[in-house]
Amino acid sequence: MVWIVKLVSIGAEDEEHSTEVMRIAKPGNLTDLASLGLTLAEGKRLLAGVQREIVAAQARVHAVHRPACRGCAASYRIKDYRQHALATLFGQIAVRLPRFHCARCATTQAGVGWPPHVRLTPELDRLRAQFSALMTYRTAAEMLAQLFPVDAGTDPETLRRHTFKVAESLPVPVTAEPAASVLSALAPAMPSRAA
Ligand SMILES: [Zn+2]
Known part of the structure; x- marks a missing residue:
């Protein structure tokens, strides 16, 4: 059929x-x-x-x-x-x-109302940060590519940089790795790995 x-x-x-x-x-x-x-x-x-x-x-x-x-x-x-x-x-x-x-x-x-430097939608941006907060950047990139037809922006290094960027915008100091509190703030709707 x-x-x-x-x-x-x-x-x-x-x-x-x-x-x-x-x-x-x-x-x-x-x-x-x-x-x-x-x-x-x-x-x-x-x-x-x-x-x-x-x-x-x-x-x-x-x-x-x-x-x-x-x-x-x-x-x-x-x-x-x-x-x-x-x-x-x-x-x-x-x-x-x-x-x-x-x-x-x-x-x-340029076109009316089109943001000139945006390379991804806000939803993908947010989901990438949430996934990267819950697992390693490489696993997050692989998982996104496994589940969704995402064919750009899943490079682990990009995810790592992006998560730090989002973490830095929060009012908590970030050292070598984003603190657990920062990461859980990024992924409020998802279960933590420890649970
Ligand atoms: Zn004119």
Whole structure:
């Protein structure tokens, strides 16, 4: 049997737009339990596919907004498009956003409301810090990659640096390793290793 997973978006005027996300092929009998339902790999591909489609649609809507020039208040014209790479819990995505130009003032502005130096979503940022607080950086990186279609930002050295950065922003002195109290503050919702 073959299933086609489709995403249907509904626009402002109830118009529907359908996109194929993934095809799943499975045997129709249950003699092999390993073929029952989705595997982890299929689940990760599905999440990554849905994430890609939703982000692409959000970027298309976002790109329609035209800011007014700060200098003369005229509407900016589109100069060109830039890809912004971003790591999310459900995979690396690329957001295509326009840059704007005002001919009168000879100024250029990046996409509306897009933070210029952000490389990952707040959720992935937080989850990475929580995982790194509970286990070694290498294990945290491996575990994230095992469970989620995270294909960026799971390098142990990056996780280590990041956890120290978050720990340093807390009002507790940090020495060689983040103190247990700091780490538990970073991961309040997760059970501690000692429990
Ligand atoms: Zn202007």
